[in-house]
Amino acid sequence: MADHARGAAPSANPAPLGLLGFGMTTVLLNLHNAGIFELSAMVLAMGLFYGGIAQLIAGLLEWCAGNTFGTVAFTSYGCFWLTLVALIVLPKTGLAETSSTGAMTAFLLMWGLLTAILFVGTLRINRALQVVFASLTVLFGLLALADASGSHALKVVAGWEGLFCGFAAIYVAAAHVLNEVYGRIVLPLGALRAAVVPMLARKAA
Template sequence: MSQEVSRDVMNISDVKIKDLTANPAPLGLMGFGMTTVLLNIHNAGFYPMDAMILSMGFFYGGIAQIIAGLMEWKKGNTFGTTAFTSYGLFWLTLVGIVLLPKSSESYTTLAPGSFPFAAYLFMWGVFTLFMFVGTLKGTKALSVVFLALAVLFFLLAAGNYSGNAAILRVAGYEGIFTGAAAIYTALGQVLNEAYGKKIVPL
């Protein structure tokens, strides 16, 4: 009897659990990418800040990325958890910076052109630069996204610190590229998985 029990224990120790859950990265990248493109079309000067950008920032850029981050946590992916949860909360804080001053006169406005807003963007640039280093062991497409995003944050910080509209406009175009790179990476992952082979180079 004891030999049978020990044999069963050995068999149990050899069991491997296969992860059958979906890859949450495309959801997070799409939430980030689409919202970034739309915001930076505004930064490039094509239309003003409006409810469309704020809604995308709150729901898709914010909540969807947080959900993706929690799903990455379930998979044991520290980088994915940190990235998607942090950038989801970035979008929520950005929406808060725009809306909170409108809700009460007791709040000060962190308007573009202010030092506090530039400091906020600079710190996100520092965070992104360190996260970029973490992508160097991954795909080149993901590295491009994070490097472009770091450049975007530093451009936005410089433009807001100096109040230079030209820098902000350049940042807008660079941000459109950044968002498009994230969309490309997301759709590449989806299509490669759907077809079971690498049809989109990453």
């Protein structure tokens, strides 16, 4: 705290790490949901280490930077991926029962609710992040409906929509990195004139 007060050198922006952990893992899981390949150790490992642990690290770094939005978003979705891996693995070990359809529907709806709340926050950040959180809200809704109805076709639709969401997050991460490296806007994020709190958009608006 004292070092920051004396003007210590700024730290790196943790947002790209969190966005890539989320985006790349989301793409891989939704390739499965779209029916392109079966769920395997590859997806689970990505969910555990990059989607889970890397996002938790990004969330803690955002906390150190005083960014409430980034802290909540990255820490929450890091825990989402760790929880999802546990939901798949624990029943196979005999430590827990497989979640019922109703339980998984409630699980997905709760994450959809959180995402909708965070989407409202993105209305003060930038357009690109709005696309990420709006599409993620839709994704959780589609997955909840697919689970509740047992519709394979709806799950495939959710998979393709999830691919869009994941690649949108990767785009935002790439914009943060490249805009900072080149010192100019290489990939636009759609900065908002009314935005007064930089949050995830810092350094790369």
